[in-house]
Amino acid sequence: MKIALAQLNYHIGNFESNRKKIIAQIERAKNEGADLVVFSELSVCGYYPQDLLEKREFVERAISSVEVIAKSCNGIAALVGAPSINHENKGKKLYNSAYFLNDGKVEQVFNKTLLPTYDIFDEYRHFEPNQEFPVLEFKGQKIAVTICEDIWDKQPTSNSFARERIYSKAPLEELSKQPLDLIINLSASPFSFNQEDYRKGILLRNASKYSTPMVYVNQVGANTEIVFDGGSMFVDGNGEVVQELNYFEEDFRIIDTEDTSVSIQENRGDYIEKIHDALVLGVRDYFQKMGFKQATLGLSGGIDSAVVAVLAQRALGSENVRVLLMPSKYSSDHSVKDAEDLAKNLGIQYETVHIQSIVDQFETQMAPLFKGLDAGVTEENIQARARGTLVMALSNKFGHILLNTTNKSECAVGYGTLYGDMNGGIAVLGDVYKTDVFKLARFMNKDGEVIPENTIVKPPSAELRPDQKDTDSLPDYDTLDGVLFRYIELNQSPEEIIEAGFEEAVVRRTIRMVNNNEYKRFQAAPILRISSKAFGFGRMMPLVAKFPV
Numbered sequence: 001m002k003i004a005l006a007q008l009n010y011h012i013g014n015f016e017s018n019r020k021k022i023i024a025q026i027e028r029a030k031n032e033g034a035d036l037v038v039f040s041e042l043s044v045c046g047y048y049p050q051d052l053l054e055k056r057e058f059v060e061r062a063i064s065s066v067e068v069i070a071k072s073c074n075g076i077a078a079l080v081g082a083p084s085i086n087h088e089n090k091g092k093k094l095y096n097s098a099y100f101l102n103d104g105k106v107e108q109v110f111n112k113t114l115l116p117t118y119d120i121f122d123e124y125r126h127f128e129p130n131q132e133f134p135v136l137e138f139k140g141q142k143i144a145v146t147i148c149e150d151i152w153d154k155q156p157t158s159n160s161f162a163r164e165r166i167y168s169k170a171p172l173e174e175l176s177k178q179p180l181d182l183i184i185n186l187s188a189s190p191f192s193f194n195q196e197d198y199r200k201g202i203l204l205r206n207a208s209k210y211s212t213p214m215v216y217v218n219q220v221g222a223n224t225e226i227v228f229d230g231g232s233m234f235v236d237g238n239g240e241v242v243q244e245l246n247y248f249e250e251d252f253r254i255i256d257t258e259d260t261s262v263s264i265q266e267n268r269g270d271y272i273e274k275i276h277d278a279l280v281l282g283v284r285d286y287f288q289k290m291g292f293k294q295a296t297l298g299l300s301g302g303i304d305s306a307v308v309a310v311l312a313q314r315a316l317g318s319e320n321v322r323v324l325l326m327p328s329k330y331s332s333d334h335s336v337k338d339a340e341d342l343a344k345n346l347g348i349q350y351e352t353v354h355i356q357s358i359v360d361q362f363e364t365q366m367a368p369l370f371k372g373l374d375a376g377v378t379e380e381n382i383q384a385r386a387r388g389t390l391v392m393a394l395s396n397k398f399g400h401i402l403l404n405t406t407n408k409s410e411c412a413v414g415y416g417t418l419y420g421d422m423n424g425g426i427a428v429l430g431d432v433y434k435t436d437v438f439k440l441a442r443f444m445n446k447d448g449e450v451i452p453e454n455t456i457v458k459p460p461s462a463e464l465r466p467d468q469k470d471t472d473s474l475p476d477y478d479t480l481d482g483v484l485f486r487y488i489e490l491n492q493s494p495e496e497i498i499e500a501g502f503e504e505a506v507v508r509r510t511i512r513m514v515n516n517n518e519y520k521r522f523q524a525a526p527i528l529r530i531s532s533k534a535f536g537f538g539r540m541m542p543l544v545a546k547f548p549v
Helices: 016-033 050-054 054-069 171-175 196-209 269-290 303-316 334-347 358-371 376-398 408-413 434-444 453-457 477-488 492-501 506-514 518-522
Strands: 002-007 036-038 077-085 094-102 105-111 136-138 142-149 182-186 214-217 221-222 227-228 233-235 242-243 251-256 296-300 321-325 349-352 401-404
Touching: 002 016, 002 105, 002 233, 002 492, 016 036, 016 054, 016 251, 050 054, 050 094, 050 182, 054 077, 054 321, 094 136, 105 142, 142 171, 182 196, 196 214, 196 233, 196 401, 221 269, 227 269, 233 334, 242 251, 269 303, 269 434, 296 376, 303 321, 303 334, 303 376, 303 434, 321 334, 321 376, 334 349, 334 453, 334 506, 349 358, 349 518, 408 434, 408 477, 408 506, 434 453, 434 477, 477 492, 477 506, 492 506, 506 518
Parallel strands: 002 036, 036 077, 142 182, 182 214, 296 321, 296 401, 321 349
Antiparallel strands: 002 251, 077 094, 094 105, 136 142, 214 233, 221 227, 233 242
């Protein structure tokens, strides 16, 4: 049987656009001789619609779109993902379903069994778990149709069982009780640089475990924080990849289930390259799906804003990025020149607004209130808030989206100013540790200097006081990021981190900073997610709890 794998980029709630894409790929598959074309999980409405699923008109439009798509399935069949109605008088009102379309109509519906309730997912909030396990019989083949569920088990990088799912039976265990010729998995599996090999490994092991070839179709693209990387594939019954589609872009390929002779493996590069590609895609889709074209940010001459500027330029084009240089009396001449050189290298528009007179006016007006008190963090924050106000003004006046440049290390320990450098519509580096920001900069310069070398090699500094260095307030970033990764991604206790060789005082101080700054993160911009545990709705912590340290 010839099966087309249609790996597409969907827009949540944009039924017309999604429907046109799906129908176009059905026509293409038909013209190229495919018997069946497979799309990803919730492809008709986009993943994940969240509480839009509670709106009757949303569900009705999704189902009516399925019926329209079905009419194009003559001479070819299709599997598409969409919500369906639970007609029983118990449980949730909806199922997360795969519709089998053939002969111009919906012939069969398969429902998702394992509903994720971890991290960024809360499908049990909206969907009822499946309890029945029919197979699809098509072209003389018995096919198990599953929805995402069989590419995960528990959280691979945590000592806790965070990946709990609501289910009564494992679908492949039930479906394999009868002879199967093929498994088809419709998926919406997000990118995570520290889990993607694990995800692929589970997929291959399942094909091998059940000695059954598997077709896996993932989606690609970004919906706010979540980035889908694609990588759809056809795996033989020995757990070997026969065909693998591209990553971070739409792709289409027809496979022959009888032909497993040629193994094609894509050379994907290292994890920094993948993070780079994910962030570029995340920025591009955020703007396109929101209906915006132009971005702005403050360019300081530091590495974080430099890396964000490069990502924005690669995602949106030089003509759509406008930056503001906002030096104070503490800004070094070299930092200003580094920022100017970067803007010129990228061909982006830049202007300079000196903020010292603005800061001086703030301090003059506040002087009676602060009389007799030493200058300190308050005065430093006034500088950051002055800059934040200026870039927000530029954003408002010209209809740009402000890109936040805070990295994950700073976000974790609260090394940022609310209503200042934490402003923005989307946090581009909020899930990237500082040590990886440096690696991103090096990767961006692999074909020639884009980011000035001085920006990369100089000690990180906010330049809010004379000779300030980040290490005045924080451990060195190699140490800090090591502690943070273990505490956040691996969910390790302070004692476990200390046992791993980190100094106790550093560990406990770092964890206190993480816990004490939850209120800042609660107000932060949405963060592009590239790891297994990003800040935001994937890591929900109470603001007023007493944490063990």
